[in-house]
Amino acid sequence: MTDDEVLEEFRSSEALLEGHFLLSSGRHSGHYLQCARVLMNPARAARLAEALAAKLPAGVRAAIDVVVSPAMGGVIIGHEMGRALGKDALFVERPTGTFELRRGFALEPGARVLMVEDVVTTGLSSREAIAAIEAAGGQVIGACALVDRSNGSATFGVPFTALVAFDFPTYAPDEVPPALAATPAIKPGSRAKP
Structure with missing residues (x-):
C-alpha cells in the first residue's frame, strides 16, 4: 500500500480532520487523524x-x-494486527492512570511482543505501554503504528515501523501560531488531560 493509498483511506473515511486540535500529547495541531473512523470499517481495518x-x-x-x-x-488496529499475523491480541489500559494488563490477560514470561499503536506523535503512550508490557514479563521486540506523526523523533529502543508518516506540524502551547490560536482548540482524542 503506497502512502497516497493510505492517505486516501483516511480521506474517504473522513478520518483526516482540519481545524485546531489539542492532541493527547498536549501539543496543538491544525490536523487530526481520527483512526477510529478509518478503522470503523472491518475490511478497511484488515x-x-x-x-x-x-x-x-x-x-x-x-x-x-x-x-x-x-x-x-x-x-x-492491535486486534487486526493479531489477525494479520495469526497471533493473540491483548491490550493494556489505564484504570488508575498507569497502563496495565487486565481482563484476565497475562503474558508468558519472556513472551516476545509486538506493541501496536494507531498514531504516534511524541511516543509517550507507546513508551508507557512498553513499560507495562515489560512489567508484566513480556519482551517487546518491535513497535509499530498505522501513522507516525513524530517527524521521525519517536524512539522505543526496538525497531519501529509505521505504515505511513504524516509530518503535520505540532506546537507546544506557547508556540501556537496566531492564525491557529484564533480558533478554539478541540480535543478529539481519548486521553483526558488534567
Missing part, C-alpha cells in the same frame, strides 16, 4: 493491518509471540 504487517522487518515478524496495544486507540 487492509491497513495487512499492509502494516507486511512492512515489519522479517526478523521481528517471524519472532512475534503476541501482539499488545494500548487502549483505547490501539485496540482495533
